[in-house]
Amino acid sequence: MDDQSSTNTSGQAAPRELPPVDVEVIEAKQLMTMIPHRYPFLLVDRLVEVRRDHSAIGIKNVSVNEHFFQGHFPGHPVMPGVLIVESMAQTAAALVIATLAPGRAIPIVYFMSIDNAKFRRPVVPGDQLRIHVGKNRKRGNVWRFDGLAKVDGVIVAEASFTAMIMDEQAAAGSPAAGTPAAGTPVQ
Numbered sequence: 001m002d003d004q005s006s007t008n009t010s011g012q013a014a015p016r017e018l019p020p021v022d023v024e025v026i027e028a029k030q031l032m033t034m035i036p037h038r039y040p041f042l043l044v045d046r047l048v049e050v051r052r053d054h055s056a057i058g059i060k061n062v063s064v065n066e067h068f069f070q071g072h073f074p075g076h077p078v079m080p081g082v083l084i085v086e087s088m089a090q091t092a093a094a095l096v097i098a099t100l101a102p103g104r105a106i107p108i109v110y111f112m113s114i115d116n117a118k119f120r121r122p123v124v125p126g127d128q129l130r131i132h133v134g135k136n137r138k139r140g141n142v143w144r145f146d147g148l149a150k151v152d153g154v155i156v157a158e159a160s161f162t163a164m165i166m167d168e169q170a171a172a173g174s175p176a177a178g179t180p181a182a183g184t185p186v187q
Helices: 028-034 081-100 168-173
Strands: 005-007 013-015 023-027 046-051 055-061 107-119 128-139 142-151 154-167
Touching (some): 028 046, 028 081, 046 081, 055 081, 081 154
Antiparallel strands (some): 023 046, 046 055, 055 128, 128 142, 142 154
């Protein structure tokens, strides 16, 4: 995402400048005012380098005390890939709120699709995930993102995903909000 480039007049790729960082750090306490997730399902500890309407980096410190390690897998703890994708989605949801209005009501986020998910190496206790998400496009309340998860600068997972952002009242009144066609709530 940060390696974007464009073609200059000589036909060679030239690096594109990133928009400036709008917010240096969003800590967990503030994150919980932005997205509905709570421990043990809040899978982002903080956001850094937030570029509104563009990108953000989420940080997840993976501890041996994570609830999912009890069963995934005893004696060989590995963070489930689906939870790595969930951490990407939570980082993206916080980026959406930082973009739209940090003080607005906590939205409900519905996954619409997850594409091209790849898991390159296991994430284990002691790892720090750096979750890079970038907005690919936005149409109405539907946002498309590209995500990369890295440990020590090495890509461990990647995915593209689409989410529908709804405020809680709209989600409660929408006949499609709870059906499979509308997506599964990101909890």
